[in-house]
Amino acid sequence: MSKIAVIFGSGARIGQASAKKFLSAGYKVATVSRTPQTTSDDDLVHLTADLQDPSTIEPIFDQVQQRWGAPSVVVYNAYGMYPTGGNPLSAPINEFTKTLSANTISAYAAASASYKRNNQVAFFYTGNALNTTVMPTLVTLGVGKTASAHWIEAAAKSEQLRPARFYYIDQRNQAGAPAGNAVNGEAHADLFLKLAEQKEQGEPIVVFKA
Numbered sequence: 001m002s003k004i005a006v007i008f009g010s011g012a013r014i015g016q017a018s019a020k021k022f023l024s025a026g027y028k029v030a031t032v033s034r035t036p037q038t039t040s041d042d043d044l045v046h047l048t049a050d051l052q053d054p055s056t057i058e059p060i061f062d063q064v065q066q067r068w069g070a071p072s073v074v075v076y077n078a079y080g081m082y083p084t085g086g087n088p089l090s091a092p093i094n095e096f097t098k099t100l101s102a103n104t105i106s107a108y109a110a111a112s113a114s115y116k117r118n119n120q121v122a123f124f125y126t127g128n129a130l131n132t133t134v135m136p137t138l139v140t141l142g143v144g145k146t147a148s149a150h151w152i153e154a155a156a157k158s159e160q161l162r163p164a165r166f167y168y169i170d171q172r173n174q175a176g177a178p179a180g181n182a183v184n185g186e187a188h189a190d191l192f193l194k195l196a197e198q199k200e201q202g203e204p205i206v207v208f209k210a
């Protein structure tokens, strides 16, 4: 099976570090975000999509498959958040819908599309502590992380989906608190690659300190 990784959300921290890590491990890598980027490596391509719209997912997998084949690793690192301040019920419904799509529905679509194309895929979702902690100002993000943790655990528990593996990754700081702005891209990239090379499904909710 070819080593092909798709990284949804290619920001300067986790996304870029992960792209570099998988490239250096011999993978062909497609990154995805709304902003066009040029690449100068034959093994790296950047594709544009707005992940607030889940219908963009299948065409991304079509493009990667036509170019290289079915991905063996998928990292879903994009996210959406609408600020609600002190009133967690104040998000306009269209904004709530868009963030839920970016945080959950497109991620689910990516897991589903990748599994259909390669039942050995390793799927990683960049989470945080909001699947177990409620912070009222971050409700739109927290709803999406919580929902994604749920279907990821379900996919990890479902024997009929093996040998595919599904993980929700939650980095904490050394004190065990949410990493927040101290998020460590390199540590995420190392963990994604390590788990990708591990053929057994491990505990799907991975909380690690870095």
Ligand SMILES: NC(=O)c1ccc[n+]([C@@H]2O[C@H](COP(=O)([O-])OP(=O)(O)OC[C@H]3O[C@@H](n4cnc5c(N)ncnc54)[C@H](OP(=O)(O)O)[C@@H]3O)[C@@H](O)[C@H]2O)c1
Pocket: 008, 009, 010, 011, 012, 013, 014, 015, 032, 033, 034, 035, 049, 050, 051, 052, 076, 077, 078, 079, 080, 102, 126, 127, 128, 129, 170, 171, 172, 178, 179, 180, 181, 183
């Ligand atoms: N463990 C923790 O405490 C912790 C801390 C921080 C972050 N995180 C998680 O880590 C992940 C990445 O965070 P980060 O801070 O590294 O983000 P970042 O650097 O801002 O990167 C996010 C990427 O997602 C893309 N993106 C955002 N919305 C998109 C959309 N609608 N469609 C397509 N692409 C989109 C952005 O590119 P464009 O804007 O060009 O589309 C960017 O490439 C998130 O899931 C976040 O929740 C966890």
